[in-house]
Amino acid sequence: MSKFSLQGRTALVTGGARGCGLAFARGLAEAGANIAIFDVIPPDEAFASIEKDCSVRTAYYKLVALTILFYTIANPRRVDVSSEESLQAGFKQFQSDFNNALDICVPCAGINRHLPFLEFTYKDHQDLLSINVLGLYFTAQLAAKQMIANGTKHGSIVLVASMASHIAVRSQLCSAYCGTKGAVRSMCPAIAKELAQYNIRVNSVSPGYVRTEMTASFPHLLEGWKSEAMNGRIAEPEDIMGACVFLASDASAYMTGQDIIVDGGVTRW
Numbered sequence: 001m002s003k004f005s006l007q008g009r010t011a012l013v014t015g016g017a018r019g020c021g022l023a024f025a026r027g028l029a030e031a032g033a034n035i036a037i038f039d040v041i042p043p044d045e046a047f048a049s050i051e052k053d054c055s056v057r058t059a060y061y062k063l064v065a066l067t068i069l070f071y072t073i074a075n076p077r078r079v080d081v082s083s084e085e086s087l088q089a090g091f092k093q094f095q096s097d098f099n100n101a102l103d104i105c106v107p108c109a110g111i112n113r114h115l116p117f118l119e120f121t122y123k124d125h126q127d128l129l130s131i132n133v134l135g136l137y138f139t140a141q142l143a144a145k146q147m148i149a150n151g152t153k154h155g156s157i158v159l160v161a162s163m164a165s166h167i168a169v170r171s172q173l174c175s176a177y178c179g180t181k182g183a184v185r186s187m188c189p190a191i192a193k194e195l196a197q198y199n200i201r202v203n204s205v206s207p208g209y210v211r212t213e214m215t216a217s218f219p220h221l222l223e224g225w226k227s228e229a230m231n232g233r234i235a236e237p238e239d240i241m242g243a244c245v246f247l248a249s250d251a252s253a254y255m256t257g258q259d260i261i262v263d264g265g266v267t268r269w
């Protein structure tokens, strides 16, 4: 199992405060990686135990608040991937704190909107694009620059796409979301091709229905989702974790530009 080990490596996970991102952070830490997360919310309690349980270093990145004459002009609890300024500030802090180390990046922050195509507004679509596409793209770009600068021999970027980039999700009204995840999957091989010369691999993982805050707003759809999966259940975030650890590790050293679908078979029948 030595090729699965991430001992001594450093990973950055966006959207790592809860849900799939938190599970990815946990999985990478269990394999030995130090973990930093960027998010717009404080992390779940479970994040605090990772450091001790896995004997790794963890950090949650937030912007330093700038207080001028009693007015605070930066939210001190967030790195917002949809803001170029916020993302760059987050990377700057992370670089100085971790001495420029970075081997693994998992851009996972994402949002969904359940709205009919005919009612989707420009603003709603723009919000999705700025987080799911631009936020992910520039997280990957800044991470790649850091990996090139530090000369890692184990660079791996694991983009979080979705089953929704492969199919029209039967039960949901999420045309814009499907488009953003399609963008993630399409950019993956193109970025992989450009980063291969630096020994950085780029793959994506496409989860199916996962029980997280994102899907919690659809309790009435749960039963239907179970029947869409061959295995008759929806995924827990831990069900997706293994694919992320595999793609992050040398066990997948010959894989780049690919997508792994972890969906209980939904897209296969």
Ligand SMILES: NC(=O)c1ccc[n+]([C@@H]2O[C@H](COP(=O)([O-])OP(=O)(O)OC[C@H]3O[C@@H](n4cnc5c(N)ncnc54)[C@H](O)[C@@H]3O)[C@@H](O)[C@H]2O)c1
Pocket (backbone or CB within 6 Å): 014, 015, 016, 017, 018, 019, 020, 021, 038, 039, 040, 041, 079, 080, 081, 082, 108, 109, 110, 111, 131, 135, 160, 161, 162, 163, 164, 206, 207, 208, 209, 210, 211, 212, 213, 214, 215
């Ligand atoms: N839950 C599912 O069924 C499912 C299926 C396929 C793909 N995904 C993808 O997995 C990823 C994680 O989703 P999840 O289900 O864990 O949802 P979630 O809502 O539980 O987690 C998303 C995380 O992203 C963070 N985030 C949102 N906007 C951000 C921003 N601008 N900057 C930084 N962080 C931000 C949130 O605060 C949250 O911690 C998303 O990209 C989602 O599209 C989820």
